[in-house]
Amino acid sequence: MVKIGDISLGDFPLLLAPMEDVSDPPFRAVCKAQGADMMYTEFISSEGLIRDAIKSRQKLDIFDYERPVGIQIFGGDEEPMAMSAQIVDATRPDLLDINFGCPVKKVVCKGAGAAILKDVPKMIRLTSAVVRSTRLPVTVKTRLGWDEGSKNIEEVAERLQDAGIRALTIHGRTRTQLYKGSADWTLIGKVKNNPRIKIPIFGNGDVTTPEEALTMKNKYGVDGVMIGRAAIGYPWIFREMKHFFQTGEHLPPPDIEARVAVCREHLRRSVAWKGPVLGILEMRRHYGNYLRGLPHIKDFRTSLVMSKTLEETEEVLDKISVCYEGYEQAASGAPAVV
The missing domain is CATH 1.10.1200 (Non-ribosomal Peptide Synthetase Peptidyl Carrier Protein; Chain A)
Incomplete structure (x- = not known):
């Protein structure tokens, strides 16, 4: 049984990724109905929450039928991250996730998202500030590293765990790859099989079929997989994967x-x-x-x-x-x- 804090997610949970302008309540509702075990909001700017920006505040909307559900925040400064964690805490999600993986230029240029991968001590300071500021379980989503020459996820995972996070999702690409090329699951597997790592490790990246999800489980040992772009317009992917895990057979596609x-x-x-x-x-x-x-x-x-x-x-x-x-x-x- 995979658990994040006191949240039980089953034996091999399928998570819906936080995707900007996609993972809103309407989309989350249809994915939940098709078998998603855990879902996240679109990422929310810590600065926007503090300024009371309407769009940022609206992203805090969650509903009981979605649970368990996490709210994801991003930012590059300790004080706003800590303050936004307190705001999130008051909305009573099941957990709070920190985005250290978004590769888009407008986020990276602000020193947030995947930009934090270039400064691991800063990543740990930000994470610690959030952990201290909320009663919720804190999780992180990140990437293998900034570029091919700095794949530091093994060190990052240990230090994030020491900082108090309760689960880690790893996208199998670097920031410079964006979403190009193939995801490298090998390093995700190394993190999971590191004897120092005690928290759940979820894999993300190029998981588009039941066979790929099962490979992540059997070959790399991850505790679950996070599905992103493959679920857009196709929420049935969650139930199809679960059926395949149980029977070894494919469900027919939806008519x-x-x-x-x-x-x-x-x-x-x-x-x-x-x-x-x-x-x-x-x-x-x-x-x-x-x-x-x-x-x-x-x-x-x-x-x-x-x-x-x-x-x-x-x-x-x-x-x-x-x-x-x-x-x-x-x-x-x-x-x-x-």
């Missing part, structure tokens, strides 16, 4: 009725949470993967993106259901990420 139904639920939740304008606008990034693999889908996808109201969008989804009724996707598993 058109299931795909449209979950897309519709996601859409309605998006509108309910964000409002009729932003809720419609921010669903557009998901349609490509919900409909991935359907032949001659381009015109329908364009209509979805051009729709401006919930009613218009639902009408297009109705037409897709009728047009593709009885269609069966030949290949199993999640569609490629667009």
Whole structure:
């Protein structure tokens, strides 16, 4: 049984990654329904929380049906990180996660996210400040290192554990790789199999099929895997992986009725949470993967993106259901990420 503090996650949990502009409550809801064991919010700027920025505060919204759920923060200064940890503590998530892995330029240029990998003592100071400031279990998500010449994750893992974190998620790339090339799970395995490491270690990066998840478990020994981009528009990946773990067989991919139904639920939740304008606008990034693999889908996808109201969008989804009724996707598993 994998545990983070007092949180029990089962024997080999599947975690939904915190993804900016993706891992919002509507998306988390459909992933939870399809078997995600643990989820995280989009990352939240510590500076934004302290300034009471509306977007940052809205990201604190969590709901009981999501639990266990963690709130992720990022920043490059001890005082704001400590203060934001206290704010997060008051919202009563199940844990608090620190982002030391985001590779995007706007975050790194502020000395946050993956930039912290260049200054391990600073990483430990920030982590210690957060641990001291909250009653919640604190976890960290990070990368192998800054670049190919500084893959310091083995040292980082030990020092973070000593600083008081309760679990560590490692993305198998360096910051300079961004999301290019292949994730290196070898170093993740070395961290997990280090006899000094007593906390759960979760692997992340290029886990897109049940077979890859099982390899992470059996070959590298990780305690669970975190799924990110492969879940966008395809929340079924969680239940498919669990079924494969239990039976060694693939579930058939969702039929058109299931795909449209979950897309519709996601859409309605998006509108309910964000409002009729932003809720419609921010669903557009998901349609490509919900409909991935359907032949001659381009015109329908364009209509979805051009729709401006919930009613218009639902009408297009109705037409897709009728047009593709009885269609069966030949290949199993999640569609490629667009």
